[in-house]
Amino acid sequence: MSKASPTTITRDVRQFDKNSGNIYETLAVISKRANQISVDLKEELSTKLEEFQSATDNLEEMYENREQIEISKQYERMAKPSLLAIQEFLDDEIYSRNPAKEEEPVL
Numbered sequence: 830m831s832k833a834s835p836t837t838i839t840r841d842v843r844q845f846d847k848n849s850g851n852i853y854e855t856l857a858v859i860s861k862r863a864n865q866i867s868v869d870l871k872e873e874l875s876t877k878l879e880e881f882q883s884a885t886d887n888l889e890e891m892y893e894n895r896e897q898i899e900i901s902k903q904y905e906r907m908a909k910p911s912l913l914a915i916q917e918f919l920d921d922e923i924y925s926r927n928p929a930k931e932e933e934p935v936l
Contacts, residue, residue, distance in 0.1 A: 833908040833916035844919060849927070855918070858925040863914035874904050 845855045881897040908916075917923050 833912045835906065835908045835912070837912070840915070848925075854927065858923060859911070859914045859918050862917060862923055863910040866910040866913050870904065870907070870910065874900070 842852060845859075846852045849855050849858075877900050878897060881894050914923070
């Protein structure tokens with residue numbers, strides 16, 4: 830489980846330019862990581878909810894399934910992907926590199 834806050838908190842902007850020296854690059858890295866986390870969570874949730882899908886999709890036959898509701902509530906309570914990505918960045922768990930900034934070897 831992550832130690833990311835499930836709610837939005839105020840942060841010091843200067844914490845975000847510690848590695849790259851550029852806050853915009855840092856936000857781009859955090860944004861890309863948040864997208865990765867979002868895709869992973871969506872796939873995970875979809876596979877868990879597939880167990881509960883019936884072969885027939887008839888509106889009259891729809892019924893509540895307590896397990897399905899609990900799984901959905903669990904994912905709703907989780908921290909948002911952007912908050913998870915920010916926490917990973919602050920904990921130095923994200924690796925990034927900018928090929929444009931890397932110097933070409935002199936021949």
